[in-house]
Structures are given as C-alpha cells and as structure tokens.
Amino acid sequence: MESIILQIAARHMRPLLVVLSLIVLYRGHNEPGGGFIGGLMFGAAYILYAMAFGVEKTQKSLFFNPINLTASGLFVALLSGIPALLLGDSFMTGEWYTFFAQTAFELKLGTPLIFDVGVYFAVAGMLMLVMFSIMEE
Amino acid sequence: MTTGLFLIVLLGVAAVAPFLRKYLKNQAGWIYAIWPFTGFLYYLSLLPAINDGVVITETFTWLPVMGIDFSFYVDGFSVLFSLLVLGIGSFILVYAGYYMRPYPMKGRFLGYLLLFMTAMQGIVVSGNLITMFVFWELTSISSYLLIGYYHEKPEARASALQALLITGFGGLALLGGFVLLAIPYGTYELSYILSNPDIIKSSNLYIPAFILVAIGAFTKSAQFPFHFWLPGAMTAPSPVSAYLHSATMVKAGVFLLARLNPVLGGTELWSYTLTIVGVTTMFTGAWLSITQVDLKRILAYTTVSALGTLVLLIGTGTEYAINAAIIFLLVHALYKGTLFMMAGNIEKKTGTRDLTQLGGLFKYMPFAAIIMSLALVSMAGVPPMLGFLGKELIYEASVAAPKAYGFILVLGFLTNVILVYLSLRLAIGIFWGKEPAYPKTPVEPNLALILGPFFLVLISIVLGLFPATMANPLTSKAITAISPGMDAIVLKLWHGFNLVLGLSALTLISGFLVFRYQDKIIPAIDRVNIKYFRREFTRMFFSMIDGFLIFTKLKTKTLQHGYHRFYLMTLFVIASVLVWVMIWRADPIMLELNFSEMPLNLIAVVVLIIAATLSSVISGSRVVALISMGVIGFGITIIFIAYSGVDLAITMIMVETLMIILAMAVVYHLPRYQNFSSTGARMRDALVATLVGTFFMVLVLQAGTSSLETPISDYFKEASYSLAYGRNIVNVILVDFRALDTLGEITVISIAALGIYAMIKLGKK
Incomplete structure (x- = not known):
C-alpha cells in the first residue's frame, strides 16, 4: 500500500490538520467546533499519516504514546473540576477569569476550556489507540 | 463527640496495628489493649449519670437529604454492651498478642480483631438505623477475615464463607427491614423511633418489617435453622472464638432484638416467633453438644443454646423474662x-x-x-x-x-x-x-x-x-x-x-x-442422633450453594452466549418493542408529511440515500456495502448542513470517515464474503430491521409534531451566554452544563479503547 501521492499529501496535511484541530478546539465555545471534533481531527491527521507510511513509522514520529494521551486527557478533564471545589462551588462549575481586562487584548478564559482540552486529548488518544491497534494487525 | 471520636480512634488503631506489630514486638497485644481499655473506663465512668436517667446522643451529618446521619445513642443498654465489648475485648487483645506468637501475620490478625471490635462497638452505640447497618455489615466482613484466618486450610475457608454468606444474607434482609421500618416514621433516627413505638405497630408495614429484621437477627445470632454456621466458625483461632461467642457478633442479633423490643415487641407475632425459634434453638444447641468430643465444638453448641435462651426470654417479654x-x-x-x-x-x-x-x-x-x-x-x-x-x-x-x-x-x-x-x-x-x-x-x-x-x-x-x-x-x-x-x-x-x-x-x-451414668446414656443418645438426625446442615447448605452456582452458570450461558449479532438483536428488539408500546399508548399517531417545501436538491440527496441503503443491503461484497453506508452517512451530513446544523455535520464527517477507515482495516483481514444464513434467519433479521427502522421514523416524526410545554433548549439558548459565556450551545452543554456527563462519556470510551487495545495485543500471543 505504498502510494507516493498519499505520502506526500499526508506529510503536508498532518501539520495543517493539527493546527486546524487546535483552532477548532479554541473557537468551539462560540462557533461550531470544540474538543470532540478537534480531537477527532487531530487523530485523523495521524491516521492519515499511518495509512501512508505505516503504523510503526507513525508511532516513531510521535513523542507520546496514545495510551498516555488518553489518560492525560482524562486527568486534565478531571482537574478542570477542582478549581470550583476550591472556590466553594460544586464540582465542575465553570469558573472564569478575564485577562488583560479593559485593554485591546481582553481574554476571557475559564475551566470549561481546560475541560475541553481534556476531551480533545482523550478523544484523540483513544482514536489513535484503537486505529493503530487494528491497522497494525 | 466522645462516642464518635472514640470509635474513629479505635478504627485508626485497627488500621495501623498490622504495621506497628513489627516495632512493638511481643508487647503489641498489651499496647493495643490500652485504647479499648480506656473506652471501658470511660463507659464505666458514665454509669452513675446513666443510672440517673441520662441518654447521650451525638450526630455527625452524613447524608442529610436522605435523613441518614452518623448518630449515636448511648443509654443503659448501650453502656452495658460497651463494657462487655471493650472490657472483654481488651483481655482478648492481651491474650491474642501472646497466643498468636507462633503464627504468621499476627500483626494483621490483631488489626482484624480491632476492626471487629470497632464494628461491634459501633453497633451498640448507633443512634441511626443506617449507621447501625453499616457497623452490622462490618462485623460480618471482619468476622469473615477472622474465621478464615488459617486461610491455607480448606475447612477454615469453607467455614468463613459459610458464616459470611449466612450473615450477609441476613444483613440484606435487615437493610430491607430497616428501610420498611423507617417509612412510617420518615426518619432513621433511633431516638425518635424508640419514643414513638405505636407508629409502626399501627402501620401495615409492621409484619414485613418485623420478618426482615427477625431474619437479620436470627442469622447473626445463629438461631435455628441458621445455627450451623457458629460451630463451623470455631475453626478460627481461639481468641476469635472467645470474643465472637462472648461479647460480639452473635450477641449483635440479640442486641438488635432487645434494642427494638420497645418498637417491634409486644405483639403476638413477635412473642410467638421469638419464643418458638428461641426454644428450638436452645434445646437443639444443648442436645447437639452432648455427643461432641471436641472441646471448642462443645462450647460452640452451648453458645447456640444460650443464644436461643436469650431470644426466648426477649420474646416472652415479661418483667422477669427481660431481667x-x-x-x-x-x-x-x-x-x-x-x-x-x-x-x-x-x-x-x-x-x-x-x-x-x-x-x-x-x-x-x-x-x-x-x-x-x-x-x-x-x-x-x-x-x-x-x-x-x-x-x-x-x-x-x-x-x-x-x-x-x-x-x-x-x-x-x-x-x-x-x-x-x-x-x-x-x-x-x-x-x-x-x-x-x-x-x-x-x-x-x-x-x-x-x-x-x-x-x-x-x-x-x-x-x-x-x-x-x-x-x-x-x-x-x-x-x-x-x-x-x-x-x-x-x-x-x-x-x-x-x-x-x-x-x-x-x-x-x-x-x-x-x-x-454417662457411659450408658451418651452412646444411646449418639445412636438416636445417628438414626434420626443425620442430616447435616452444613452439607445441605453447601449443596444448596452448589445448586445455585449451577443455576447461575446455566443462566449466564443462555444470556451471555457470546454472539455479537444476537446481543444487538436483543437490544434492538427490546428497545423498539418498548418504544412501540409507549407510542401506542400515547396520543394517536399523527404523521404530517409535507414535501412541498422541500427544495429539489435535498430531494435528490434523499433519493441518493435511499438508493445507497438498498445497495448496501443487497450488495454481495462487503466493500460495496461499506461504501454505500458511507454514502448514506454523507447524505445525512448534507441534510444537516442544509438545515444549518454545522456542529453535527462536522462531527458526522469525522465519524463517517473514521468509521469507513476502521471498517476497511477490519475487512482487509476477513475471509471472502459468503452467505451462510438460511432464508428464515434472513427473514427474521429483516423483520427486526423493519421494526427498528419504523419505530425510529415514527418517533422522529412524532417528536416534530408534539409540542412540549417549554423545551429545555430554550433555557440553554438563554443561559448559554449569560451563565457560561459561550454562544455555541452544543459545546456549552457538553463542557459546562453537562460536563460531568461528558467526563463519564470520555471515561467510558477510553476504557473501551483500552479494552480493544488489550484484546488485540493479547490475541497476538
């Protein structure tokens, strides 16, 4: 299943898809997108690469392994519920903080974004884990 | 505070006991006995106040919404029992510290013993039925560990299991009894229940509550016909037997009956049941003890007899009997x-x-x-x-x-x-x-x-x-x-x-x-026993357990057959039949089909979807069927886009793409497609598919026509930006309003992924 076209496409598509998935993750709060879709895109980027170059080579090019990615996703998602507990609200209440208030760079960030990052990692990790296992067969 | 704190510290001592044994060497028993003995002195010092009529109550909030608290209620009866539990317990610890020296894991043994003590002490000072139940179960569990202490001996394991199953069964009944008992009162608080005994007696829950509580007490206190676990439990080391038979465990059932005597007692049902069971147990225990030659077994049977006497006396209920x-x-x-x-x-x-x-x-x-x-x-x-x-x-x-x-x-x-x-x-x-x-x-x-x-x-x-x-x-x-x-x-x-x-x-x-004249009398009794009472309860009990295991195996084999297609079929059939029944019993079905407003390009997409569906069903190749399924999926995506469900569309594209890749990766390994199923089976599958398909169709069309009071989506539309600062409602629901659900979902998919990974990796070996 060696295809030059696919390989060249995958090589260039992978970074693009990863960046795109991050954008999708970030914009998810106000416009279509979010951690789930972003995670799927991120996973898809690596699956495309694996289809072109094989699983082994893909795994070598990764600096993490999918199991750890899934686990850290779950961990981050769980962590995002803690600040609310510390502030006396019930677990997983969204807590928000505005950076650079009243300036041109006003940025509102909150624990739901952290949670979404957890979802992103978990979905991407589990997708890669399953796909790599099956494709390796 | 004192009662609760004492128990917490006792539990703490139990927790560290196994680890400190190494450093305390042979003095461990003496040192561990200090705290229980302190408790003994404390309760002894309470005695004058208690005799003046003081009742101590303490409450630690636990689940206030359900009326369940860790509350304690210490009256004269609790004090008497506490003195027994802690006093005898202290002696037992000293005794066990020396007795267990030659055995392995003696630190752990002392820990179990302290845990057992905590559990029993918890029961006797409980002021809330649920608190009592928690400690009650703790005695069952800790006694299991103690009876099965010589776990390399099969008979110790069997005795421990027997005791656990019987007292565990009783514990379950007891929980039911407590729940029923609390319904008319609206609280689990013992102080309220004890001061209003008439409420339960005039309720029609009295009989079921009494029966369940009685089963709980009888199993724990080894009453006939549950008496046989107690002689079996003497396979435990002697310190355990001494404690279990004198102040703890078996006395818990008697404690419970006596404690609830003001509430449940005094009726004919109560006195008849308790007297008959008590008298039978009293005599059976004594009778069976005569012909034994094992010292501990004789003592165990006399305990059964004594417990019967106690139940009998509580059941009789007169002033003399209670005294x-x-x-x-x-x-x-x-x-x-x-x-x-x-x-x-x-x-x-x-x-x-x-x-x-x-x-x-x-x-x-x-x-x-x-x-x-x-x-x-x-x-x-x-x-x-x-x-x-x-x-x-x-x-x-x-x-x-x-x-x-x-x-x-x-x-x-x-x-x-x-x-x-x-x-x-x-x-x-x-x-x-x-x-x-x-x-x-x-x-x-x-x-x-x-x-x-x-x-x-x-x-x-x-x-x-x-x-x-x-x-x-x-x-x-x-x-x-x-x-x-x-x-x-x-x-x-x-x-x-x-x-x-x-x-x-x-x-x-x-x-x-x-x-x-024992040389003449005892052999005669032995002959009578052999002739008429050969049935051994223990053997009967275990053959019952074996029968149950055979039954469960059969049941599991039938239900968990391992065929994925039949699992799916069961799920689909049951779900669709249930929904069909609901649809049937609800409003009459109104299908408003209006094609006139449908744009032409969408009609083309729908036609494509239908064609692809047919193709996926009749095609003779897996790859063609899969591609047709893909066409269906992307067709639906187009419909989502046309009705501006962009979120759904993006997700759908991702999922469809990945599904096809996944399926292709699997198909690659499968043998050539062949048709093995008979016409009958295919007809059945078609029927199931039709049932599911039509139910979905009717459900969706119904959902479009029926109007709810105020759909919850209105709330989300409003609250999404004001509460969660997000304009994408779908995402706000996922990561904020329903974040806990999402956390559950990603946990489930992660576990599923690990399962798939493990199956594939293990399958290789």
Missing part, C-alpha cells in the same frame, strides 16, 4: 469468654482439644484448672456464681410466663440439665480423670494467657456474691432501656425455699445423675 435476659447475657459473656480462652490455653499446652485425649491436667496447671472450673460452675448455675442468679431468673420467668407453655419449662429444664452435665464432664474429664500420655509436659499458662479468664471469673464471683450492690446498678438501666415501664428486680442470692429453688436443685441432681 433474666439481661442478667443471663452478662453471665454468658463472662463464662463463655473464659471457657474459650481456656480451651485455647489447653490446646496450646497439650496440643489437643479432643476430650478423649485429655485428663489429669490439675496436676500440671492447678491455677488454670480452678479458674476454668469456676467458669464451668457459673455455666452450670451453681451458687455463688452469677450464673446461679441467671438460671434462677430464667426459671422464674418460665414458671411465671403468662401463657404458661409447659413445654418451655420442660425444655428449659432439660437444657439446664445438659449444661450441668457438660460442666461436670469438662471439669472432671479435663483436670482430673485418667491421664493420657502427653507429648510434652503441660505447664501453667503464663500471665497474658490467664489474665482474661482470671478477671472474668473474678467479676462473675463478685457480681454473684453482691448482686444488689454490684450487679443491679450495672444492669438496671439496661433493663428499662429495652422495655420501658419495667423495673429491675432486686437481685438476691437467697430467695428462700420455693418452687424455683426446687427446680434448681432437681437440675443439679439430674445433671449429676447423667454424668454418673
């Missing part, structure tokens, strides 16, 4: 603790506990012999021991019982004769009598081993000699606590010549006569 119950409880705890500890000592020093292998020990251990003989004198009910007072009261209660059941008196008399006989046989058979050849010369047990028996016997004598000044203050408030309106009878050693004294004398004489 007798409390006094006998104390008597039995004192002598049974001593006897089991001594049984352990004898086994340790001689290497056997078979009565036929024992004799003439007085020569080697005179001090121990005197202590054990005094305990046996108490068991036989001979003055001046406290046991005499206990037996007198029991006779008075039976003679004065309002519904003078003759058979209770007769069976009670026979039971006591047997106890007298056993006392003689044990004392004379072990310490005097013919001396067998011991492998090593027995010696007097050392301080740690004899301390407990010595003090327990001493207390028994002191209480027996000065009943009015010593025993009465200890027990009077316990008596009024479990039956309000009744007073403690002033105890006297000498009652004058009356019927009861005559009965006592007759008992002693008959017991002596049985002993005198």
Whole structure:
C-alpha cells in the first residue's frame, strides 16, 4: 500500500490538520467546533499519516504514546473540576477569569476550556489507540 | 463527640496495628489493649449519670437529604454492651498478642480483631438505623477475615464463607427491614423511633418489617435453622472464638432484638416467633453438644443454646423474662469468654482439644484448672456464681410466663440439665480423670494467657456474691432501656425455699445423675442422633450453594452466549418493542408529511440515500456495502448542513470517515464474503430491521409534531451566554452544563479503547 501521492499529501496535511484541530478546539465555545471534533481531527491527521507510511513509522514520529494521551486527557478533564471545589462551588462549575481586562487584548478564559482540552486529548488518544491497534494487525 | 471520636480512634488503631506489630514486638497485644481499655473506663465512668436517667446522643451529618446521619445513642443498654465489648475485648487483645506468637501475620490478625471490635462497638452505640447497618455489615466482613484466618486450610475457608454468606444474607434482609421500618416514621433516627413505638405497630408495614429484621437477627445470632454456621466458625483461632461467642457478633442479633423490643415487641407475632425459634434453638444447641468430643465444638453448641435462651426470654417479654435476659447475657459473656480462652490455653499446652485425649491436667496447671472450673460452675448455675442468679431468673420467668407453655419449662429444664452435665464432664474429664500420655509436659499458662479468664471469673464471683450492690446498678438501666415501664428486680442470692429453688436443685441432681451414668446414656443418645438426625446442615447448605452456582452458570450461558449479532438483536428488539408500546399508548399517531417545501436538491440527496441503503443491503461484497453506508452517512451530513446544523455535520464527517477507515482495516483481514444464513434467519433479521427502522421514523416524526410545554433548549439558548459565556450551545452543554456527563462519556470510551487495545495485543500471543 505504498502510494507516493498519499505520502506526500499526508506529510503536508498532518501539520495543517493539527493546527486546524487546535483552532477548532479554541473557537468551539462560540462557533461550531470544540474538543470532540478537534480531537477527532487531530487523530485523523495521524491516521492519515499511518495509512501512508505505516503504523510503526507513525508511532516513531510521535513523542507520546496514545495510551498516555488518553489518560492525560482524562486527568486534565478531571482537574478542570477542582478549581470550583476550591472556590466553594460544586464540582465542575465553570469558573472564569478575564485577562488583560479593559485593554485591546481582553481574554476571557475559564475551566470549561481546560475541560475541553481534556476531551480533545482523550478523544484523540483513544482514536489513535484503537486505529493503530487494528491497522497494525 | 466522645462516642464518635472514640470509635474513629479505635478504627485508626485497627488500621495501623498490622504495621506497628513489627516495632512493638511481643508487647503489641498489651499496647493495643490500652485504647479499648480506656473506652471501658470511660463507659464505666458514665454509669452513675446513666443510672440517673441520662441518654447521650451525638450526630455527625452524613447524608442529610436522605435523613441518614452518623448518630449515636448511648443509654443503659448501650453502656452495658460497651463494657462487655471493650472490657472483654481488651483481655482478648492481651491474650491474642501472646497466643498468636507462633503464627504468621499476627500483626494483621490483631488489626482484624480491632476492626471487629470497632464494628461491634459501633453497633451498640448507633443512634441511626443506617449507621447501625453499616457497623452490622462490618462485623460480618471482619468476622469473615477472622474465621478464615488459617486461610491455607480448606475447612477454615469453607467455614468463613459459610458464616459470611449466612450473615450477609441476613444483613440484606435487615437493610430491607430497616428501610420498611423507617417509612412510617420518615426518619432513621433511633431516638425518635424508640419514643414513638405505636407508629409502626399501627402501620401495615409492621409484619414485613418485623420478618426482615427477625431474619437479620436470627442469622447473626445463629438461631435455628441458621445455627450451623457458629460451630463451623470455631475453626478460627481461639481468641476469635472467645470474643465472637462472648461479647460480639452473635450477641449483635440479640442486641438488635432487645434494642427494638420497645418498637417491634409486644405483639403476638413477635412473642410467638421469638419464643418458638428461641426454644428450638436452645434445646437443639444443648442436645447437639452432648455427643461432641471436641472441646471448642462443645462450647460452640452451648453458645447456640444460650443464644436461643436469650431470644426466648426477649420474646416472652415479661418483667422477669427481660431481667433474666439481661442478667443471663452478662453471665454468658463472662463464662463463655473464659471457657474459650481456656480451651485455647489447653490446646496450646497439650496440643489437643479432643476430650478423649485429655485428663489429669490439675496436676500440671492447678491455677488454670480452678479458674476454668469456676467458669464451668457459673455455666452450670451453681451458687455463688452469677450464673446461679441467671438460671434462677430464667426459671422464674418460665414458671411465671403468662401463657404458661409447659413445654418451655420442660425444655428449659432439660437444657439446664445438659449444661450441668457438660460442666461436670469438662471439669472432671479435663483436670482430673485418667491421664493420657502427653507429648510434652503441660505447664501453667503464663500471665497474658490467664489474665482474661482470671478477671472474668473474678467479676462473675463478685457480681454473684453482691448482686444488689454490684450487679443491679450495672444492669438496671439496661433493663428499662429495652422495655420501658419495667423495673429491675432486686437481685438476691437467697430467695428462700420455693418452687424455683426446687427446680434448681432437681437440675443439679439430674445433671449429676447423667454424668454418673454417662457411659450408658451418651452412646444411646449418639445412636438416636445417628438414626434420626443425620442430616447435616452444613452439607445441605453447601449443596444448596452448589445448586445455585449451577443455576447461575446455566443462566449466564443462555444470556451471555457470546454472539455479537444476537446481543444487538436483543437490544434492538427490546428497545423498539418498548418504544412501540409507549407510542401506542400515547396520543394517536399523527404523521404530517409535507414535501412541498422541500427544495429539489435535498430531494435528490434523499433519493441518493435511499438508493445507497438498498445497495448496501443487497450488495454481495462487503466493500460495496461499506461504501454505500458511507454514502448514506454523507447524505445525512448534507441534510444537516442544509438545515444549518454545522456542529453535527462536522462531527458526522469525522465519524463517517473514521468509521469507513476502521471498517476497511477490519475487512482487509476477513475471509471472502459468503452467505451462510438460511432464508428464515434472513427473514427474521429483516423483520427486526423493519421494526427498528419504523419505530425510529415514527418517533422522529412524532417528536416534530408534539409540542412540549417549554423545551429545555430554550433555557440553554438563554443561559448559554449569560451563565457560561459561550454562544455555541452544543459545546456549552457538553463542557459546562453537562460536563460531568461528558467526563463519564470520555471515561467510558477510553476504557473501551483500552479494552480493544488489550484484546488485540493479547490475541497476538
């Protein structure tokens, strides 16, 4: 299943898809997108690469392994519920903080974004884990 | 605060006990006994206040919404029991610290013992039914660990399992009983329930609540027909037996019945059930003990008998009976603790506990012999021991019982004769009598081993000699606590010549006569037993368990057949049938189909979807079928886009793409497509598919027409930006409003992914 076209496409598509998935993750709060879709895109980027170059080579090019990615996703998602507990609200209440208030760079960030990052990692990790296992067969 | 704090610290001691054993060496038993003994002194110091009528209550909030709290309720009855649990428990710890020296994992053993103590102490001071239930279950679990302590022996494991299953079953019944009991009250608080006994009695939940509570108590207290687990439990090390039989575990059932006596007691159902079960247990236990030769087994059966007596007395419920119950409880705890500890000592020093292998020990251990003989004198009910007072009261209660059941008196008399006989046989058979050849010369047990028996016997004598000044203050408030309106009878050693004294004398004489002619009588009883009572409850119990296991295996095989297609079919059929029924019973089905507003390009997409569906069903190749499924998926995506569901569309594209890749990766490994299923099977599958398809269609169309009051989506539309600062409602719901659900979902998919990974990786090997 060696295809030059696919390989060249995958090589260039992978970074693009990863960046795109991050954008999708970030914009998810106000416009279509979010951690789930972003995670799927991120996973898809690596699956495309694996289809072109094989699983082994893909795994070598990764600096993490999918199991750890899934686990850290779950961990981050769980962590995002803690600040609310510390502030006396019930677990997983969204807590928000505005950076650079009243300036041109006003940025509102909150624990739901952290949670979404957890979802992103978990979905991407589990997708890669399953796909790599099956494709390796 | 004190009651709760004491328990927490005790639990803490139990938790660290296994680890500190290494550093404390052989002094561990003494050191661990400090805290329980402190508790003993504390409850002893409470006694004057309690006798003035004080009741201590404490509450720690737990689940206030459900009316469940960790609350404690300490009255005279709790104090009496606490003194037994902690006092005897301290002696047992000292004893066990020395006794268990040659065995492995002794630190862990002491930890279990402390846990057991915590559980029992928790039961007796509980002020909330659920709190009591938690501690109740903790006794079952910790006793399982203790009985199965010699876990490399199969019979220890079997006994432990048997005890756990029976008391666990009883615990389940008890929970049901407590829930039913609390319904009319609207609370689990004991103080409220105890002060309003009429509410449950006038409720129609009384009978089921009583039955379930009774099952809980009877299983725990080894009442007939659940009695057999207790003799089995004597496979545990002696310290456990001594504790379990005297102050804990089996007394928990008696405690519960006595505690709830003001609430559940006094009815005909209560008194009939308790008297009949109690009297049967009392006599069965005594009868079965006669022919045993294992010292611990004899003692275990006499415990069964004593527990039966206690249940009988609580069931009788007269002033004499309640007095007798409390006094006998104390008597039995004192002598049974001593006897089991001594049984352990004898086994340790001689290497056997078979009565036929024992004799003439007085020569080697005179001090121990005197202590054990005094305990046996108490068991036989001979003055001046406290046991005499206990037996007198029991006779008075039976003679004065309002519904003078003759058979209770007769069976009670026979039971006591047997106890007298056993006392003689044990004392004379072990310490005097013919001396067998011991492998090593027995010696007097050392301080740690004899301390407990010595003090327990001493207390028994002191209480027996000065009943009015010593025993009465200890027990009077316990008596009024479990039956309000009744007073403690002033105890006297000498009652004058009356019927009861005559009965006592007759008992002693008959017991002596049985002993005198035991060579003739015992073999005769043995023959009767072999002929008529061969059924062994333990064997029956385990064959029942085996039968249950066979049944479950069969059931699992039928339900968990391992065919994915049938699992799916079951899911689909049940779900669609249920929904069909709901649709049927709801409003009439109204299908408003309006194609006129549909744009032409969407009609083309729909036609494409239908064509692809047909193609996927009839195609003879997996790849074609999969591609057709992909076409369906992307067709639906286009519809989503047309109706501006962009989120769904993006997700759908991702999922569809990945599904196709996944399926292709699998298809690659499958053999060529062949058709094995018969026409009938295909028809069945078509039927199921149609059922599911049509139900979805009807459901969706119905959902479009029916209008709910205010759809929840309106709330989300409004709250999305004001509360969660997000304009994408779908995402806000996922990561904020329903974040916990999402967390659950990603956890599930992660576990599923790990499962797939593990299956594939393991399959390789």
